[in-house]
Amino acid sequence: MTIPQEAIEAGAQTLFEESQELDQDNSWDDELPEEWREAWRYAAQSALTAALPALERQIREQVAQEVEELKLNPKDSTTPHCVEEYNAGLTNAAKIARGKDQA
Numbered sequence: 221m222t223i224p225q226e227a228i229e230a231g232a233q234t235l236f237e238e239s240q241e242l243d244q245d246n247s248w249d250d251e252l253p254e255e256w257r258e259a260w261r262y263a264a265q266s267a268l269t270a271a272l273p274a275l276e277r278q279i280r281e282q283v284a285q286e287v288e289e290l291k292l293n294p295k296d297s298t299t300p301h302c303v304e305e306y307n308a309g310l311t312n313a314a315k316i317a318r319g320k321d322q323a
Contacts, residue, residue: 223268231264232257284317 291307294300 223265223272227268228261228265231268232260235263235267236260280318284314287314287317 287310291310292303294303294307297303
């Protein structure tokens with residue numbers, strides 16, 4: 221998964237501003253040297269890269285759970301065989317969301 225530049229920029233700004241509360245008086249909006257900004261972007265990209273696998277797993281699991289919540293009870297239908305096929309499709313979609321191969 222590629223990290224959007226917007227996320228890197230937001231992360232860099234947050235890291236920078238948090239560090240400034242501890243140390244200095246600059247703000248991201250000041251005329252900071254580009255090499256400083258680039259260093260903060262690199263730090264943000266490194267942090268986001270490290271966090272990305274866990275975030276991706278969490279998002280995938282959340283999507284899979286939401287898909288599974290759409291399942292219907294075949295007993296509540298006049299066409300239970302259709303509901304079973306529908307539910308099988310949702311089970312398959314949840315597996316795909318989790319990053320597992322189709323059954």
